[in-house]
Amino acid sequence: MAPVTFFHCIPRDTLLHRMDARLKLLCLVLLSVAVSFAVAPAHYLAALCAVMAALFTAELPLPALLKDMKIFGVIIAIVLVVDAFSIPGPPIPNFPVPGVSLPGVVTGLRFAGRLTIIIMACAVMTGTTSLLTFKNVVEWYLRPVPFIPEARVAMMINLTFVFIPLIFDQYVEMMSAQKARCADLRKNPIRRISFIVLPLLSRTLRRTDEIVYAMEARCYSETRTRPRFKTHPADWLILAAAAAALVFILYYPCA
Amino acid sequence: MPVLETQNLTHIFPDGTAAIQDISLRINAGEFIVIAGANGSGKTVFIRHLNGLLVPTSGRVLIDGEPIGKNITAARQKIGLIFQDSDSQIVGQTVAEDVAFGPENLNLPREEVERIVPEALAAVGLSDLAAQSPHTLSGGQKRKLAVAGILAMRPEIIIFDEPFTGLDYPGVVQVLRQIVQLHQAGHTIVVITHELEKVLAHADRLAIFCRGRLAENGAPENIVIRAENYGIRLPLRHGGTVGELTWLR
Numbered sequence: 001m002a003p004v005t006f007f008h009c010i011p012r013d014t015l016l017h018r019m020d021a022r023l024k025l026l027c028l029v030l031l032s033v034a035v036s037f038a039v040a041p042a043h044y045l046a047a048l049c050a051v052m053a054a055l056f057t058a059e060l061p062l063p064a065l066l067k068d069m070k071i072f073g074v075i076i077a078i079v080l081v082v083d084a085f086s087i088p089g090p091p092i093p094n095f096p097v098p099g100v101s102l103p104g105v106v107t108g109l110r111f112a113g114r115l116t117i118i119i120m121a122c123a124v125m126t127g128t129t130s131l132l133t134f135k136n137v138v139e140w141y142l143r144p145v146p147f148i149p150e151a152r153v154a155m156m157i158n159l160t161f162v163f164i165p166l167i168f169d170q171y172v173e174m175m176s177a178q179k180a181r182c183a184d185l186r187k188n189p190i191r192r193i194s195f196i197v198l199p200l201l202s203r204t205l206r207r208t209d210e211i212v213y214a215m216e217a218r219c220y221s222e223t224r225t226r227p228r229f230k231t232h233p234a235d236w237l238i239l240a241a242a243a244a245a246l247v248f249i250l251y252y253p254c255a
Numbered sequence: 256m257p258v259l260e261t262q263n264l265t266h267i268f269p270d271g272t273a274a275i276q277d278i279s280l281r282i283n284a285g286e287f288i289v290i291a292g293a294n295g296s297g298k299t300v301f302i303r304h305l306n307g308l309l310v311p312t313s314g315r316v317l318i319d320g321e322p323i324g325k326n327i328t329a330a331r332q333k334i335g336l337i338f339q340d341s342d343s344q345i346v347g348q349t350v351a352e353d354v355a356f357g358p359e360n361l362n363l364p365r366e367e368v369e370r371i372v373p374e375a376l377a378a379v380g381l382s383d384l385a386a387q388s389p390h391t392l393s394g395g396q397k398r399k400l401a402v403a404g405i406l407a408m409r410p411e412i413i414i415f416d417e418p419f420t421g422l423d424y425p426g427v428v429q430v431l432r433q434i435v436q437l438h439q440a441g442h443t444i445v446v447i448t449h450e451l452e453k454v455l456a457h458a459d460r461l462a463i464f465c466r467g468r469l470a471e472n473g474a475p476e477n478i479v480i481r482a483e484n485y486g487i488r489l490p491l492r493h494g495g496t497v498g499e500l501t502w503l504r
């Protein structure tokens with residue numbers, strides 16, 4: 001598989017890596033809410049500063065992240081163009097392309113700004129948090145929610161992360177094995193897919209049986225030792241900064 | 256008194272396959288038993304009864320003279336099972352987390368889990384890889400990780416289902432050395448394999464399964480000469496002794 005830096009934990013020893021992931025997730029939520037209320041350029045600047053500060057604190061490789069963001073760039077460009085043409089309003093004076101409205105461009109730019117900042121914030125979150133910690137945080141937040149067995153949900157998340165690469169590997173192997181037997185000469189695509197999907201499904205189901213046995217053999221139980229979180233004083237300061245960004249955006253007058 | 260005993264164990268699957276029939280076997284504390292048999296002879300089905308993963312159609316399993324159903328969690332803690340396919344046995348995202356899975360299931364205090372896990376990893380020599388993803392380990396290392404996950408639950412009896420399949424020469428030696436060490440440390444060991452030449456020298460007893468039945472059971476030197484009758488390669492050359500049957504030197 002191609003090495004993906006985006007949405008992948010990059011182990012470092014920084015303030016944000018050590019941060020209590022429960023508070024980190026809360027910061028992400030606060031920042032996302034703040035950005036969704038952003039209207040004036042000053043709002044965007046404030047949010048951008050916050051995210052950039054986080055990005056540099058986390059020592060994440062900026063060039064690699066920007067490269068991986070290309071796919072989002074395409075989405076943003078499409079929305080920008082659609083907004084510019086579809087939202088009615090007075091045209092931009094002296095703009096060479098006809099049919100582009102001023103409110104359309106403004107709306108499109110705002111959307112693009114929001115999305116960029118939120119994606120960058122998510123990249124910081126995932127880049128500094130292992131999947132394991134992430135699972136523990138989800139479990140912690142689900143604890144007070146009634147009727148949701150948080151231990152089971154956490155185990156499901158965990159197993160998904162553990163077994164998707166295995167299933168993917170198996171898929172690749174079966175693809176090559178079938179190519180070796182000239183399966184790509186088959187013209188009917190449905191037949192071709194069924195040759196892959198059905199065996200893959202049956203093998204995955206059989207493997208599931210094995211996993212269930214293996215977990216039972218190790219006394220699987222939902223009353224289990226709970227994960228432990230460590231909160232540092234600095235974590236609260238970071239949370240306060242995120243909250244301050246939200247307050248600023250909510251109360252700073254729109255231009 | 257045997258630590259583990261099966262009495263007339265029979266398992267018939269819903270589709271009518273009689274996977275094991277009328278198996279009575281006693282395992283004594285500290286023993287090293289090898290169970291051999293051709294593919295489909297019922298070895299895996301048999302050992303899955305020993306810690307209550309499968310429930311017999313008839314017959315019963317006794318642990319220290321008590322029926323296994325009395326306290327199934329205690330039974331599973333006491334009898335560690337290393338599966339044939341290590342990939343399905345590994346449930347953690349990191350090596351350390353996988354080892355912690357068992358103790359966490361037992362709801363031990365967090366401090367104790369954090370003490371046990373490094374001990375278990377050290378016992379199999381995987382301490383340096385604690386933070387790695389299990390996906391990146393070699394076949395031999397994966398099997399060692401499975402052993403560490405079992406050791407963390409402090410079992411008395413450890414059962415290995417085909418521990419050598421898919422391993423290269425160094426991998427086999429690594430795992431075999433581990434098994435012998437565990438036996439010397441006082442664990443009762445059951446090894447399922449048809450590759451007798453790799454391990455039989457260390458065994459106190461050899462049992463052979465054939466089409467779901469216990470066909471032979473006794474001292475390795477008496478039984479091994481008949482191995483070929485049951486679809487197992489005769490590991491001895493003419494005039495050889497059981498003591499030569501090991502990949503450890």
Ligand SMILES: Nc1ncnc2c1ncn2[C@@H]1O[C@H](COP(=O)(O)OP(=O)(O)OP(=O)(O)O)[C@@H](O)[C@H]1O
Nearest residue numbers: 268270272274292293294295296297298299300301
């Ligand atoms: N879930 C099942 N349903 C029906 N039949 C089964 C099931 N599991 C196993 N069997 C059958 O039970 C018999 C014994 O299988 P088992 O897996 O115990 O063999 P084994 O001795 O471990 O063989 P191998 O060396 O291939 O691992 C086989 O005939 C198998 O087809």
Ligand SMILES: [Mg+2]
Nearest residue numbers: 298299300339
């Ligand atoms: Mg088997």
